[in-house]
Each structure stands twice: as C-alpha cells, then as structure tokens.
Amino acid sequence: MSSSYVEDPAPGHGSLRPRAYFRSDARSLDLGGDWRFLLSPNIPSAPEGIEYPEFDDSGWTDLPVPAHWQLHGHGKPAYTNVNYPFPVDPPRVPSDNPTGDYRRRFTLDGDWLTQPAVLRFDGIDSCARIWLNGNELGVTKGSRLPSEFEVGPLLRAGENLLVVRVHQWSAASYLEDQDMWWLSGIFRAVTLLARPAGGIPDYWIHADYDHRTGRGTLSVDTDPAVRLSIPELDLHDHPATQPISFAAVDPWSAEEPRLYQGELATDTERVQVRIGFRTVSIEDGQVKVNGRRVFFRGVNRHEHHPDHGRAVPLDTARADVELMKQHNINAVRTSHYPPDPAFLALCDEYGLWVIDECDLETHGFGKFDWDRNPGDDPQWSDAYLDRMRRMVERDKNHPSIILWSLGNEGHTGANFARMAQWTRDRDPGRPIHYEGDLDCAYVDVYSRMYAHTQEVDRIGRGEVDNPRHRELPFLLCEYAHAMGNGPGGLLEYRELFERHPRCQGGFIWEWIDHGIRRHTPDGREYFAYGGDFGETIHDGNFVIDGLLFPDRTPSPGLTELAKIYEPVRITATTDGLRIENHHDHTTLSHLTFHWTLETEGTQVAQGELPVPTLHSGQSIDLPLPELPATQGETWLTIHATLATDTPWAKAGHLIAWGQLPITPATPPVRTGAVRILHAPTELRLGLGGFDPHTGTLTSLGGHRVTGPRVDLWRATTDNDRGEHHPDATAWREAGLHRVQHRVAQIHPGDTELLVRTRVAPPGLAFGLLADYLWTADTDSLRLRLDLAPDGEWPCTLPRLGLRLAIPGAFDRVRWFGGGPGEAYADSRQAARIGLHTATVDELQTPYVFPQENGNRIDVRWAELSTVDGQVLRIEGLPTFDLTARRxxxxxxxxxRHTTDLTPTDQIHLNLDLAQHGLGTNSCGPGVLPQYRLHPRKAALELVFRI
Structure with a gap:
C-alpha cells in the first residue's frame, strides 16, 4: 500500500468542494462511539488489507471516536511550543511515524440507498486515508478542518465498513506547529449525511444592517430553488436568492446577540437558520460593527479538556462561553485553528466577537531565520489556500465572526498574500487579520503580540514610521501572558485602549491551562505538562498559561481580568460618584445599581441607586446616597448587577463594582506600657518571650513561634523566571534566596527591646540593616521594624517583610482588608476592602506549577484561630500584606506539581510591606517601573494580640 501521500505537500484529494457547516431535516447517522483500533509504530508495520470486510480485527482494541489515541493508552502526549518534535526536513517526516488504523461497522436500511449521501469528518490529526466498503474515498489533511466525501453509490443495505488510516506525522504537520500538545486521531465528529436530490447544497446568508436607518438587507447565495422564511419578520417562502429589505430590524452584536429564527427550504430538505443582522467596516482607522467602534475585551482560546484533549464536549464548550460572558469577555480569537463548529454557534447565541483563525502555523522555522518556510514556497501554495478556503466556507454564516485570520506565527510570503486575496474576493464584508504581516501589505488591521505599553502608546499617537501602521486599526492579538501567577499590568493596557481610538484592545494569552489530568500512585490528582510523559524535546510548563486551571476553575487572573474588562466604570468624584458606560452598543438598562455601606467590614446600610439611561460612551455624576453617620473605617460599595436572567447568568450576577472611602480608620489607643522581665533563659515582654542571646521572639501568648525575621525571598513565579531579563536570575545571582542574619546588638531597655541586625547574602558586600523595636501594652505586643539598604544593591527585591511560623492549629483566617482573592502590586483591581474569611488551605491558589501565591493586600487586621476558639490577632499600623500556608x-x-507540597505542623506567615509586581515576562513585558520593588528605607509596624 503506497504511502507517498504522507509526504506530499499538496492538500489531500477525493473530498468534495467545501461548503457551510449545517444540519437539516435530512437523515443523518452519528458514527461516533467505539471503533476497532490498532496503533503501529510506523507505516511499514501497519497491516495490509484493513479496508476489506474480511480483514480480521479481533485482536485489536476499542477506541472511542472522537478522541486522541495518546489519551487512551496508545503512545504518549508530547508538548512543544516552537520546536518541531522531528527533524526539520520539509516535506519529509520520520520513518518512525505512528499510524493508527480505525475500523467501524454500521448498519443501514434500504432508504439510505435512494438518495446521495456524504461522509463528513470534522477533524482528524494529522493525515488520514479513508475507505468505505473496500473502496478508497481519498486522503484528508488539515487537522482542524472538515472533509466531506461522496459515498451514496458505495453504501449498502445492511452492514457497512468504514476504515480510516491516520498518520501522526505528515507533510501537513509542518503547517500545524501550534503551541499545544501533539495529539493524534479522529478527534471530532464523523457523520453520515443524506443529501436528498433537490436539496440545499450550500448557502451563504448576507444580513447587513444600516445603523443610520435601522434597515436590514438580506440576501442568500444558494440554489435558486431554495425558499426563505423568517416568521418574526413576516417573511414566508420568499425566493432565497432574491434580496429583500426590512424597514426595521434589531441588529446583532456581542452585547445584544439578536438572532432571527428562519428556515431555508426546498421540496426535499429544510434547514433551520439563525440570522444576525450586522455590518463590519473599517472607518477612521477603526474596526466598527454597526457603525460603532469595537473594544475587543478578548481572550485566545485553544480547544482543551484535561481528559479529552482537543475533543472538547459540547457542554464544556458551552461552559467556556458562559464563563467568558460572566467575566466581561466579549471577544475570542480561535487560536490557532478553527474550533469545533458548535463553539461558533454558541458565540452567535451568547454574543462574542470572533476572529476565526486558519489552521496554520510554522513557528519552528523561525529558529532557522525562516529558511525553507512554506509561506513563500510555491509547492505549498495549494495547501495554504485549501486551508483558508475550507475555513471560510465552513464558517461563513456566523454573525459572530467579524475578522478572518490567515493563521499564526508563520512569517510571511506569497502564499499568505494569495490567501488574503482569495478571502477578500470571496468575502469583502469581513476584514483580514494576520500578525505575521508586519508591513501590513495584505491585511486590514495592524496586529502585534506582547507590545509593551510604551509601544502601544506610540502606536496610538501615530509615532511610527510605516504609514500603514498609522492608518489601520491596531490590535494586540496576544498580550498579558496568563502563565502562573499573573498577568500583571492589565490596567495600563486598558487605559491605553480607552485613550487611543485606533487601539482597539486585544486578546489575553490564553483562556485555559492545557494540563492533562493524572494521579499519583496513591490516588492524588495533579495536572501534567511538557516533560511529564518522557518527551525528549519539550517546553515544560509553558503550556500551562491560561486564565482557567485545567479543570476550568477560574484563576485569580480571570477575576482580575473581569474587573479590568468591566463595561461599567464606577469611581469617586470630589463630592459624589461617577458612572460611565463603556459598552460598545448598549445602554445600562439591563443593569440594576445598588449600594452597601460597611464599617470595619460589617454592613450598616444598603439601598438602590437610581441611574438614568446612559448610552454607550456616556457618563453621569451622581451625589452620594443618604448615608448614616458611622464610627470606624467605612466604605461605600456600588454594585452593578444583571436586572434579569440571561442565558449565561442569573439576575443579580455582578457585572461591575466600585468602592469609595467614607470614614477613615480610628487610630488605636495604647493601654499603657509594660516592663521587660529578665529570666535566666528568656526575656519576657508582655505576651512575648524572647531568646536573650538572639533577641528572637520564641513564644507568643504561651504558643511556640519561629520568627519573625526579615524575609526578602518569594517562591519565584513563571513571570519572575521569564525569558526576557528574568528577575529571578538577578535575585539568585544576588543571593537573595539564601540571606544570612547577623545580630549586631541586643538592647533590653526598661519597657522596650531593641534588636539590631544586618541581613545579607553570603560572599557579597551589600545588605539590609533591620532594627526590631519591641514594646508591649497590657493586652498586646508591638513591633516596629525599620529597614535601610546598606551598600550598593544590584537588583530589585522579590518581597520586603517578615516571616513568622505559628502552630498549625491556627488554620482559620478572618481579615479586614483587600480580598477575597489574592492580589499583588500590579494585579489588585479586583481586591475589595471588606471583611473576609477562609481556611489556610483555601488561601492557597493551586497553580499547576507551584509558585508564589495567596497574598492578601492592605490588611488592617487578621485573626488566625483554632477550632477550639483560640485567636491570634495581627494588626497593621496602618496595613500589611498577608500570606499564610502550611x-x-x-x-x-x-x-513542580501540587502533589509535591507536604503540609508541616506549622502555619508559615509572611507579613509584608510590599512585593515585587508580577508583570507578564513569561512571554510578554516585565514588571512596569512603578511596580518594581527597590531596596529603600521603610518601616513596618505590627500589633500582636492573643
């Protein structure tokens, strides 16, 4: 059996002309389920004659379809970001080419033989040869794209045999070097579709909206015999190819996804359609929909499930869309391939702007300065155009798609230009995106990845040399790399997007961590990443870079993003508050505003806040509501919530919030100093017991403690270890992970204990002078820590504060300050001042690759308690940051995984003045200057009560 097709750079053969994805009332048969399966290590060892009914597959195993064979015990997953996992020698691939053979028997009645039929494959990775009843149908390439084959004459009444041979590697693999797991097999639906004579072969609905008049114009490219009905518009059996106008229609937008239910029909087939009237244009250097500028509050979405890989179930895709809407996300880039068509239908239904991206990336050639890159090689031209054509034709009827993308990280060349020209000719109603066209020679938007804020500002100001860069809309197709703890610095990007009309937002990288669920021998769950399957070439945990954990639990990064992406802004003015409507199209009529007043975190009053109609882009200043007098620190919080149920959230779901300080905190009153007591083995000062030789606190209210000691180190984050001038490298070179503490002086006074120390790394001349001044009242122990740099420091600090270990029984936490989630210097917009509670375990953020996490900011006081009611209270004068872990x-x-963390019998606290920001240096820009923590004179004051 010849396998020359495997290394042929041309697209497959035998398939039908691409058409729109749709289902009709014609018969169909889902061929999913268990197939017989055999994996061979290479093509020569794969069995001959598998296409024939008499072939004996009794020795094979069962494999579900859709699925990836590596996730069912056949071979192993492998992750690379840029590198090809095989020698780069296009179009040739390794001889060790795992080949999976699939066989499926299915039964048909005689009615199937009375009409044409099509066999549809929605996704096979990476190359497949297909037979039906011993007859070869053809070869398909383009893993995330559909292929259809005419099979009517080959069908039989009774038993039929479908056979598919899938090769893990093929010439097509060079075009599919996306940043994701290499996973193989039939991973999307396989369907047999009856195609009745006189039916609907294809259709393209053009539904335009005139925002000046409210008029909708509709036409359909299809067979002249097709009729169109839209009962809501009083249209019945209208010739579909005959354009028609409606004096007034409701437009479709991501904020109000109005879909009209319609039907296309012939005498033999009916197709239910959903029509969204909308018009996309580029005017004044801006992408506009229905005449209004769009602000892309977007994310990049790979298809991933921790158990199923890219075979994502429909309910999971729906959960993705609902989570996006719940977190104020309005746009998706389908990185870096067209998704399962069901996802696009959900985007139409729920309302998301979509950049639909072609299944094309050749990133690995960048290592060789793009030598032999297929993008400018004529022998690959047909494959490039074939992939674009199949995507556009499949997805053309989705109103949610407002830009086509040619692919990702494939450099440039004539093949891209040809794709762009074909697409522009075929669909002039949607602009073309491709970040790799740096000169913007054949695209309609200027797109970049990970441009830092200073550069975005220059682009927005038009301070660039290329005139195309000055006149086109600007998008960040990827920014704010959401790997591990982060991303930081989102606020500054939003401010630029709102300041410069041409800078229309962007798409966070990325939606979800691509962890694969695994268990330790004793049954504990963790998520695997690159290298965990024995890959010889891999990119580690770089695949763990999403706003969701692999099980789709939102990360703190998603909570922060929801706050940044709020379409309503609530801020304080000199004598009141301001409400701003940042929606693209809608008023605020779908929201209810209410307020709560809290003193020390306890609610003392609440009420509704009347807000008049505000159109998109409008704002209004309002007086404060009538508030009662309060004593103690008091905050007013305004909430904007959904007034009624939506498909993606119930009434009352929080869309936006803002906080205003009303009454400042009351300074604490001291109850009178106590004297130091000297004993042979310790010094006693109020609640505290101290080592007389080191001045270290050893007990607090009778409980053994360790510390507090100055702490400069944090468990490095992915962003700390990032690829561009990583902070973690500088910190380690400066020895900040192994500082030593020298006691310079212990001075017990009458009512105070002064301990002078120097904190410094071994072998180096710089350090930090740290003075601990302890005093006590009758009911408290007080510490003032004064810090001053000594010598010339070469770097920033990870953190600046104290480390203290207390008994493990104090595992319940209640605090007044920022919360409820973690926050850092450049990722703190989602932190609300209030009263919060959690267990120590609940304070942890289970990043797939463990790292610094769990910091709570602006803590006024925190109480750690035991199950039997003992309480350790720590107060800040005025505040501190708190971390607590086991x-x-x-x-x-x-x-390296969450299962590596073993609890101790202590609770380890960090009581910090500050931490270094997070940034996005795992791939994007580092920490902005204003969030970098430099050595400086500082003081931290704390009060301990027990």
Whole structure:
C-alpha cells in the first residue's frame, strides 16, 4: 500500500468542494462511539488489507471516536511550543511515524440507498486515508478542518465498513506547529449525511444592517430553488436568492446577540437558520460593527479538556462561553485553528466577537531565520489556500465572526498574500487579520503580540514610521501572558485602549491551562505538562498559561481580568460618584445599581441607586446616597448587577463594582506600657518571650513561634523566571534566596527591646540593616521594624517583610482588608476592602506549577484561630500584606506539581510591606517601573494580640 501521500505537500484529494457547516431535516447517522483500533509504530508495520470486510480485527482494541489515541493508552502526549518534535526536513517526516488504523461497522436500511449521501469528518490529526466498503474515498489533511466525501453509490443495505488510516506525522504537520500538545486521531465528529436530490447544497446568508436607518438587507447565495422564511419578520417562502429589505430590524452584536429564527427550504430538505443582522467596516482607522467602534475585551482560546484533549464536549464548550460572558469577555480569537463548529454557534447565541483563525502555523522555522518556510514556497501554495478556503466556507454564516485570520506565527510570503486575496474576493464584508504581516501589505488591521505599553502608546499617537501602521486599526492579538501567577499590568493596557481610538484592545494569552489530568500512585490528582510523559524535546510548563486551571476553575487572573474588562466604570468624584458606560452598543438598562455601606467590614446600610439611561460612551455624576453617620473605617460599595436572567447568568450576577472611602480608620489607643522581665533563659515582654542571646521572639501568648525575621525571598513565579531579563536570575545571582542574619546588638531597655541586625547574602558586600523595636501594652505586643539598604544593591527585591511560623492549629483566617482573592502590586483591581474569611488551605491558589501565591493586600487586621476558639490577632499600623500556608517558601520553590507540597505542623506567615509586581515576562513585558520593588528605607509596624 503506497504511502507517498504522507509526504506530499499538496492538500489531500477525493473530498468534495467545501461548503457551510449545517444540519437539516435530512437523515443523518452519528458514527461516533467505539471503533476497532490498532496503533503501529510506523507505516511499514501497519497491516495490509484493513479496508476489506474480511480483514480480521479481533485482536485489536476499542477506541472511542472522537478522541486522541495518546489519551487512551496508545503512545504518549508530547508538548512543544516552537520546536518541531522531528527533524526539520520539509516535506519529509520520520520513518518512525505512528499510524493508527480505525475500523467501524454500521448498519443501514434500504432508504439510505435512494438518495446521495456524504461522509463528513470534522477533524482528524494529522493525515488520514479513508475507505468505505473496500473502496478508497481519498486522503484528508488539515487537522482542524472538515472533509466531506461522496459515498451514496458505495453504501449498502445492511452492514457497512468504514476504515480510516491516520498518520501522526505528515507533510501537513509542518503547517500545524501550534503551541499545544501533539495529539493524534479522529478527534471530532464523523457523520453520515443524506443529501436528498433537490436539496440545499450550500448557502451563504448576507444580513447587513444600516445603523443610520435601522434597515436590514438580506440576501442568500444558494440554489435558486431554495425558499426563505423568517416568521418574526413576516417573511414566508420568499425566493432565497432574491434580496429583500426590512424597514426595521434589531441588529446583532456581542452585547445584544439578536438572532432571527428562519428556515431555508426546498421540496426535499429544510434547514433551520439563525440570522444576525450586522455590518463590519473599517472607518477612521477603526474596526466598527454597526457603525460603532469595537473594544475587543478578548481572550485566545485553544480547544482543551484535561481528559479529552482537543475533543472538547459540547457542554464544556458551552461552559467556556458562559464563563467568558460572566467575566466581561466579549471577544475570542480561535487560536490557532478553527474550533469545533458548535463553539461558533454558541458565540452567535451568547454574543462574542470572533476572529476565526486558519489552521496554520510554522513557528519552528523561525529558529532557522525562516529558511525553507512554506509561506513563500510555491509547492505549498495549494495547501495554504485549501486551508483558508475550507475555513471560510465552513464558517461563513456566523454573525459572530467579524475578522478572518490567515493563521499564526508563520512569517510571511506569497502564499499568505494569495490567501488574503482569495478571502477578500470571496468575502469583502469581513476584514483580514494576520500578525505575521508586519508591513501590513495584505491585511486590514495592524496586529502585534506582547507590545509593551510604551509601544502601544506610540502606536496610538501615530509615532511610527510605516504609514500603514498609522492608518489601520491596531490590535494586540496576544498580550498579558496568563502563565502562573499573573498577568500583571492589565490596567495600563486598558487605559491605553480607552485613550487611543485606533487601539482597539486585544486578546489575553490564553483562556485555559492545557494540563492533562493524572494521579499519583496513591490516588492524588495533579495536572501534567511538557516533560511529564518522557518527551525528549519539550517546553515544560509553558503550556500551562491560561486564565482557567485545567479543570476550568477560574484563576485569580480571570477575576482580575473581569474587573479590568468591566463595561461599567464606577469611581469617586470630589463630592459624589461617577458612572460611565463603556459598552460598545448598549445602554445600562439591563443593569440594576445598588449600594452597601460597611464599617470595619460589617454592613450598616444598603439601598438602590437610581441611574438614568446612559448610552454607550456616556457618563453621569451622581451625589452620594443618604448615608448614616458611622464610627470606624467605612466604605461605600456600588454594585452593578444583571436586572434579569440571561442565558449565561442569573439576575443579580455582578457585572461591575466600585468602592469609595467614607470614614477613615480610628487610630488605636495604647493601654499603657509594660516592663521587660529578665529570666535566666528568656526575656519576657508582655505576651512575648524572647531568646536573650538572639533577641528572637520564641513564644507568643504561651504558643511556640519561629520568627519573625526579615524575609526578602518569594517562591519565584513563571513571570519572575521569564525569558526576557528574568528577575529571578538577578535575585539568585544576588543571593537573595539564601540571606544570612547577623545580630549586631541586643538592647533590653526598661519597657522596650531593641534588636539590631544586618541581613545579607553570603560572599557579597551589600545588605539590609533591620532594627526590631519591641514594646508591649497590657493586652498586646508591638513591633516596629525599620529597614535601610546598606551598600550598593544590584537588583530589585522579590518581597520586603517578615516571616513568622505559628502552630498549625491556627488554620482559620478572618481579615479586614483587600480580598477575597489574592492580589499583588500590579494585579489588585479586583481586591475589595471588606471583611473576609477562609481556611489556610483555601488561601492557597493551586497553580499547576507551584509558585508564589495567596497574598492578601492592605490588611488592617487578621485573626488566625483554632477550632477550639483560640485567636491570634495581627494588626497593621496602618496595613500589611498577608500570606499564610502550611509549607515553607523553600518547599514551594522546590515543588513542580501540587502533589509535591507536604503540609508541616506549622502555619508559615509572611507579613509584608510590599512585593515585587508580577508583570507578564513569561512571554510578554516585565514588571512596569512603578511596580518594581527597590531596596529603600521603610518601616513596618505590627500589633500582636492573643
């Protein structure tokens, strides 16, 4: 059996002309389920004659379809970001080419033989040869794209045999070097479709909207015999190819996804259609929909499930869309391939702007300065155009799609230009995107990845040399790399997008961590990443870079993004508050505004806030509501919530919020100093017991403690370890992970204990002078820590504060300050001042690759308690940052998976003045200057009560 097709750079053969994806009332048969399966290590060892009914597959195993064979015990997943996992020698692939053979028997009645039929494959990775009843149908390439084959004459009444041979590697693999797991097999639906004579072969609905008049214009490219009905518009059996206008229609937008239910029909077939009237244009250097500028509050979405890989179930895709809407996301880039068509239908239904991206990336050639890159090689031209054509034709009827993307990280060349020209000719109603066209020679928007804020500002100001860059809309197709703890610095991007009309937002990289669910021998769950399957070439946990954890639990990064992406802004003015409508199209009529007043985190009053109609882009200043007098620190919080149920959230779902300080905190009153008591083995000062030789606190209210000691280190984050001038490298070179503490002086006074120390790394001349001044009242122990740099520091600091270990029984936490989730210097917009509670375990953020997490900011006071009611209270003068966990920073730093973390019998606290920002240096820009933590004179004051 010849396998020359495997290394042929041309697209497959035998398939029908691409057409729109649709289902009709014609018969269909889902061929999913268990197939017989055999994996061979290479093509020569694959059995001959598998296409024939008499072939004996009794020794094979069962494999579900859709699925990837590596996730069912056949071979292993492998992750690379840029590198090809095989020698780069296009179009040739390794001889060790795993080949999976599939066989499926199915039964048909005689009615199937009375009409044409089509066999549809929605996705096979990477190359497949297909037979039906011993007859070869053809070869398909383009893993995330559909192929259809005419099979009517080959069908039989009774038993039929479908056979598919799938090769893991093929010439097509060079075009599919996306940043994701290499996973193989039939991973999308396989369907047998009856195609009745006189039916609907294809259709393209053009539904335009005139925002000046409200008029909708509709036409359909299809067979002249097709009729169109839209009962809501009083249209019945209208010739579909005859254009028609409606004096007034409701337009479709991501905010109000109005879909009209219609039907296309012939005498033999009916197709239910959903029509969204909308017009996309580029005017004044801006992408506009229905005449209004669009602000893309977007994410990049790979298809991923921790158990099923890219075979994502429909309910999971729906959960994705609902989570996006719930977190104020309005746009998706389908990185880096067309998704399952069901996802696009959900985008139409729920309302998301979509950049639909072609299944094309050749990133690995970048290592060789793009030598032999297929993008400018004529022998690959047909494959490039074939992929674009199949995507556009499949997805053309989705109103949610407002831009086509030619692919990702494939450099440039004549093949891209040809794709762009074909697409522009075929569909002039949608602009073309491709970040790789840096000169913008054949695209309609200027797109970049990970441009830092200073550059975005220059682009917005038009301070660029290329005139195309000055006149086109600007998008960040990827920004704010959401890997591990982060991303930081989102606020500054939003401010630029709102300041410069041509800078129309962007798409966070990315939606979800691509972890694969695994268990330790004793049954504990964790998520695997690159290298965990024994790959010789891999990119580690770079595939763990999403706003969702693999099980689709939202990360703190998604919570922060929801706050940044709020379409309503609520801020304080000199004598009141301001409400701003940042929606693209809608008023605020779908929202209800209410307020709560809290003193020390306890609610003392609440009420509704009347807000008049505000159109998109409008704002209004309102007086404060009538508030009662309060004593103690008081905050007013305004909430904007859904007034009624939506398909993606219930009434009352929080869309936006803002906080205003009303009454400042009351300064604490001291109850009178107590004297130091000297004993042979310790110094006693109020609640505290101290080592007389080191001045270290050893007990607090009778409980053994360790510390507090100055702490400069944090378990490094993915962004700390990032690829561009990583902060973690500088910190380690400066020895900040192994500082030593020298006691310079212990001075017990009458009512105070002064301990002077120097904190410094070994072998180096710089350090930090740290003075601990302890005093006590009758009911409290007080510490003032004064810090000053000594010598010339070469770098920033990871953190600046204290480390303290207390008994493990104090595992319940209640605090007044920022929360409820973690926050950092450049990722703190989602933190609300209030009263919060959690267990120590609940304070942890289970990043797939463990790292610094769990910091709570602006803590006024925190109480750690035991199950029997003992309470340790820590107060800040005025505030501190709090981290509490059951393991040390060193254990957290050493861990590579969550299952590596073993609880100790202590609670390890960090009581910080500050931490270094997060940034997005795992792939994007580092920490902005204003969030970098430099050594400086500083003081931290704390009060301990027990």
């Amino acid at each position: 393991w040390t920073t060193e254990a957290l730093e050493a861990a």
